[in-house]
Amino acid sequence: MATVEIRNVRKAFGPVQVLHGVNVDIADGEFVVLVGPSGCGKSTLLRMLAGLENITSGEIAIGPRVVNNVPPKDRDIAMVFQNYALYPHMTVFDNMAFSMKLAKAPKEVMEQEVGRAAKILGLEALLQRYPRQLSGGQRQRVAMGRAIVRNPQVFLFDEPLSNLDAKLRVQMRAEIKELHQRLRVTTVYVTHDQIEAMTMADKIVVMNGGHVEQVGPPLELYDRPANLFVAGFIGSPAMNLVKGGPGEGGFQAEGGAVLPLPQSARGEASIYGIRPEHIQLREDGIPATVVLVEPTGSETQVVARIGETPLTCAFRERVTARPGETIRIMPEMGLVHLFESGSGRRLAA
Amino acid sequence: MSATTAPAWTKPQQQANWLVRLFDWKPFLAFACLLPAAGLLLVFLTYPLGLGIWLAFTDTTIGRSGYWVGIENFQYLLEDPLWWNAVFYSVFYTGIATIGKFALGLWLALLLNNHLPFKSLLRAIILLPWIVPTVLSAIAFWWIYDPQFSIISFLLVDKLGILDNYIDFLGSAWPARFSLIAANIWRGIPFVAISLLAGLQTISPSLYEAALLDGSTGWQRFRYITFPMLMPILAIVMTFSIIFTFTDFQLVYAITRGGPVNSTHLLATLAFQRGIPGGQLGEGAAIAVSMIPFLVFATLFSYFGLARRKWQQGEGND
Numbered sequence: 138m139a140t141v142e143i144r145n146v147r148k149a150f151g152p153v154q155v156l157h158g159v160n161v162d163i164a165d166g167e168f169v170v171l172v173g174p175s176g177c178g179k180s181t182l183l184r185m186l187a188g189l190e191n192i193t194s195g196e197i198a199i200g201p202r203v204v205n206n207v208p209p210k211d212r213d214i215a216m217v218f219q220n221y222a223l224y225p226h227m228t229v230f231d232n233m234a235f236s237m238k239l240a241k242a243p244k245e246v247m248e249q250e251v252g253r254a255a256k257i258l259g260l261e262a263l264l265q266r267y268p269r270q271l272s273g274g275q276r277q278r279v280a281m282g283r284a285i286v287r288n289p290q291v292f293l294f295d296e297p298l299s300n301l302d303a304k305l306r307v308q309m310r311a312e313i314k315e316l317h318q319r320l321r322v323t324t325v326y327v328t329h330d331q332i333e334a335m336t337m338a339d340k341i342v343v344m345n346g347g348h349v350e351q352v353g354p355p356l357e358l359y360d361r362p363a364n365l366f367v368a369g370f371i372g373s374p375a376m377n378l379v380k381g382g383p384g385e386g387g388f389q390a391e392g393g394a395v396l397p398l399p400q401s402a403r404g405e406a407s408i409y410g411i412r413p414e415h416i417q418l419r420e421d422g423i424p425a426t427v428v429l430v431e432p433t434g435s436e437t438q439v440v441a442r443i444g445e446t447p448l449t450c451a452f453r454e455r456v457t458a459r460p461g462e463t464i465r466i467m468p469e470m471g472l473v474h475l476f477e478s479g480s481g482r483r484l485a486a
Numbered sequence: 487m488s489a490t491t492a493p494a495w496t497k498p499q500q501q502a503n504w505l506v507r508l509f510d511w512k513p514f515l516a517f518a519c520l521l522p523a524a525g526l527l528l529v530f531l532t533y534p535l536g537l538g539i540w541l542a543f544t545d546t547t548i549g550r551s552g553y554w555v556g557i558e559n560f561q562y563l564l565e566d567p568l569w570w571n572a573v574f575y576s577v578f579y580t581g582i583a584t585i586g587k588f589a590l591g592l593w594l595a596l597l598l599n600n601h602l603p604f605k606s607l608l609r610a611i612i613l614l615p616w617i618v619p620t621v622l623s624a625i626a627f628w629w630i631y632d633p634q635f636s637i638i639s640f641l642l643v644d645k646l647g648i649l650d651n652y653i654d655f656l657g658s659a660w661p662a663r664f665s666l667i668a669a670n671i672w673r674g675i676p677f678v679a680i681s682l683l684a685g686l687q688t689i690s691p692s693l694y695e696a697a698l699l700d701g702s703t704g705w706q707r708f709r710y711i712t713f714p715m716l717m718p719i720l721a722i723v724m725t726f727s728i729i730f731t732f733t734d735f736q737l738v739y740a741i742t743r744g745g746p747v748n749s750t751h752l753l754a755t756l757a758f759q760r761g762i763p764g765g766q767l768g769e770g771a772a773i774a775v776s777m778i779p780f781l782v783f784a785t786l787f788s789y790f791g792l793a794r795r796k797w798q799q800g801e802g803n804d
């Protein structure tokens with residue numbers, strides 16, 4: 138196990154700058170998730186950690202050692218690829234034992250180590266199969282087994298669940314999390330799925346366009362998003378972001394709505410953020426016209442318009458209103474987020 | 487659910503006429519679809535092959551239709567040192583040329599699979615020896631191997647001074663044999679290199695990355711990933727290459743005509759020599775037919791070598 142430090146790392150493919158100075162500190166044994174939209178440079182950063190891409194400038198240290206010029210095989214990391222990259226012509230056993238075979242380990246050691254990993258992942262019965270004969274979830278597990286067998290300092294995962302169906306994804310998510318709790322190996326996990334990030338991470342790094350937008354524990358990102366991008370990216374359904382400015386009796390939205398503003402709110406606030414789950418149905422609320430009702434069972438998502446301003450709401454109670462009808466809603470005052478429109482920065486509230 | 491039932495409605499049965507039903511009948515359909523292909527094969531493949539085999543069992547000469555003589559032609563061949571010579575040289579030629587083609591072709595393919603400047607231009611150049619008509623390249627080799635005007639001799643003797651005398655490439659048996667093999671290798675490399683390159687490009691780069699992280703050296707990546715994953719295509723290409731090389735005719739006939747003193751006859755050139763200029767159609771056909779066992783062997787090799795490896799088979803989870 139080891140710490141990982143990424144210091145002011147930049148990456149350019151020819152003339153194209155992909156990463157613009159990334160700084161991340163990862164503590165020993167931490168589970169860090171890099172999350173961001175497709176194309177923001179997550180995989181590139183992970184591959185630089187693995188040594189599969191060279192580092193244009195900046196430094197990456199694993200443990201006390203700067204690894205910029207250390208070849209991948211000497212970095213003591215193991216990676217699970219998005220497409221799993223299992224060797225198709227080798228059995229599950231051989232796939233998992235490959236690194237030991239290369240190192241000319243004795244057969245007993247290989248059997249013991251593979252057996253241990255197979256037991257952790259429940260792969261004992263599949264060791265003689267070929268990858269083609271496995272389901273997606275099983276392949277995923279073999280790919281993890283191949284990483285576990287290595288006993289690495291750091292695990293790297295590149296969108297390992299994106300090829301699985303929704304149900305399996307939830308299950309594997311739990312399994313990976315549990316695995317981490319058991320092995321306590323420093324892990325860097327890349328995903329574009331913010332729910333995966335929220336549920337698995339000790340610490341989330343939100344990336345966008347080659348920049349780090351915010352680093353912090355999941356609930357901190359949820360409670361205090363540092364800027365508009367993080368506010369919109371974390372949380373599902375996404376936060377309502379309403380343009381406007383402070384005015385008579387609250388926040389004057391461009392669409393005409395007047396929303397309640399906390400006392401402490403400062404004058405320059407020009408974007409008003411409220412999460413759907415922080416809007417309540419209240420007798421004394423603001424009248425809003427229902428546009429869309431989507432019951433999911435545990436909650437009901439409603440899109441309603443105050444004036445011309447649409448707001449997505451998620452109510453725990455069942456809502457019987459139909460489109461066109463009026464409901465009365467009220468944002469929870471203490472949970473309102475305010476942002477500057479130009480920089481998108483959060484206003485301390 | 488509601489208790490009311492929908493009124494019963496079934497799709498009216500279409501009363502098809504006999505032609506439609508005939509075409510829906512699988513055996514007939516298979517027969518009808520196979521007919522054109524089978525016809526073509528029969529006319530252009532089976533007939534000449536059948537005729538050749540028939541001739542091999544007769545004493546036909548040019549201008550005289552022969553009589554059935556059974557296996558007499560073959561018995562005669564077994565005692566014919568020229569035939570044995572040709573068998574030996576055909577096997578030798580095929581063996582050495584195949585090894586050469588695959589060693590160099592694989593090397594070239596691996597080279598071209600890297601990121602090189604002018605990659606597509608290089609690939610086009612590689613194909614050149616294959617595009618040039620055989621007879622044309624044979625003439626070029628004839629020139630290269632000429633005892634007096636050979637460019638190789640010129641370079642080695644006059645320019646570099648490594649040798650004292652001009653090489654007589656085609657004047658005696660062994661140099662002639664190896665010269666032909668060299669020409670065949672030169673001609674065969676593009677086919678091998680390009681086919682193997684296509685095979686190499688189907689190997690996912692992430693496998694190499696995974697192997698890199700697993701701690702492999704370059705040689706280990708070749709040995710444990712490239713080579714086994716290339717095996718299926720290698721087997722196909724090799725089978726074809728062996729068949730083409732074993733049945734080669736043009737190159738040898740154009741450069742040496744089997745000489746000097748019949749030392750470079752392949753079975754194909756010997757068959758032609760006996761049958762057409764020699765006039766002994768029956769005997770020539772017998773020599774040609776004697777190639778069949780070798781070709782069958784090569785095909786069987788491919789059949790078992792190619793038999794889909796277990797790891798390629800999908801489906802069947804058990």
Ligand SMILES: Nc1ncnc2c1ncn2[C@@H]1O[C@H](COP(=O)(O)OP(=O)(O)O)[C@@H](O)[C@H]1O
Nearest residue numbers: 150153155173174175176177178179180181182
């Ligand atoms: N080998 C490469 N050459 C050029 N551009 C690349 C290369 N790899 C990635 N990129 C570019 O870098 C950006 C980030 O890619 P990537 O790290 O794969 O994003 P993601 O966050 O989706 O994993 C993308 O715009 C992509 O087009």
Ligand SMILES: [Mg+2]
Nearest residue numbers: 179180181296
């Ligand atoms: Mg990616």
